[in-house]
Amino acid sequence: MIWVAAVSALLLVGALTGVRVLREYERAVVFRLGRVLPLRGPGLVVLIPLADRMVRVDLRTIALTIPPQEAITRDNVPVRVNAVAYFKVVDPVRSVNEVENHAVATSQLAQTSLRSVLGRHDLDALLAERDRLGESLQKVLDDQTEPWGVKVDLVEIKDVEIPEAMQRAIARQAEAERERRAKVINAEGEVQAARNLREAARTLSADPAAIQLRYLQTLLELGGEGRSTIVYPVPVDLPAPSPGASPMLPAALAAAATASGCACGRERRPS
Template identity: 60%
Template sequence: MEMFSMWLTVAVFVFALLASAVKVLREYERAVVFTLGRFWKVKGPGLIIIIPVVQSMERVDLRTLVMDVPSQDVISRDNVSVKVNAVLYFRVIDPEKAIINVERYLEATSQLAQTTLRSVLGQHELDEMLSERDRLNDDIQRILDVQTEAWGIKVANVEIKHVDIDESMVRAIARQAEAERQRRAKVIHAEGELQAAEKLVQAGTLLGGDPRAIQLRYMQTLTEIAGEKTSTIVFPMPMDLIEAFSKGKDRPG
């Protein structure tokens, strides 16, 4: 009976040892295997064997990970305080580097993304943050990708989600936008006056070239005024027109 119990204990121990040695990795997982503390190889996916006690492993997920970058306080180049948050898309492309070269690569990437977000946005003015997000996203993505390359991580995309501005600054921006619209309206009006003046000068030059032209123009204006059915018409009579009539009367019949 004692012999049977001993063999049963040994069998259970061997079964548990074999069970702990067998690992199953999914298609998107890899195992970084260490033998007596030294890196051996990257294994997976599928069924792998890990020698208990002698070997150990770290699982690494190769899927694209989505990380939310918490809201960061940023001082823009024109000294405006804003809160900015973003979302980061990245994945592990080298499991060996992700485990060996950095401790907790997820936390390291998150901290690096936060500092890079503050650093890059702090070099730009508020107008650029609001109107040039695509360019800023590309700049942040490129910087992160270069710095995380040594960790075996590929940063695929960075998207700035929200730029929160203080209420007083929102009112100031609204006043600035209104002033800008008024400035454009005045410029457009001045350009219209300039073009009208140029056309009037051209018309005056053409009409002044022949006295008969100005006479015809006055007659046409009289016709237009008479058609409005007004009770009183005040119309200036040019001296040139009077002189033309007087000269016509002085001529011998």
């Protein structure tokens, strides 16, 4: 009876130790005497003691931080780049049979691929087209990890570090570009102003009365708001003597302006 009880206890302990519970996101790759069995899980998995060996495989997406890598771009600029890769296991059997540790292997492959991709692009492309570089790196990793049963979903370039001297050069380049745009905009404004002045001159020259009205409007604008100086614009050709005109015309105009209390560029004293 003692032997029967001992054997029963050993069988019970072995049965209990051979029971595994897998979560919804886990799968079990079971080897029986070295031969792989069909995939199991999730839920309750029963193993034969001393004959079965189980390997748990997590099917969730893993965020892999790629350590900072130093590389030289195609235009010979040293950079230091770090990134993050998101991958998951899509075939648990191959992830166990084809590679020793799929997470470590994917990390090493991501580091070497990152340096290789950076060397094929210029610094400007690296700074302005991170999304496109991430897609290129993701495709390279996905093609190489596919035999391992691993799917790389996304690769994002987190940070790009460049030498301080190169940063100053980029800042000077950006400043020169802004100055160039400012000069171009200023020149375009001058061209538009000249065109508008030409159109205004044509409109005013079509009717002498329009010129006189413009003179009066200018007089009102300059003499308003309590100013003490009145400037009256006089056409340049008005004081000029014409053939057959009296030589006293300029003096008469000056006398008339003095009598009316208006002088060109002269300050009017308050009474």
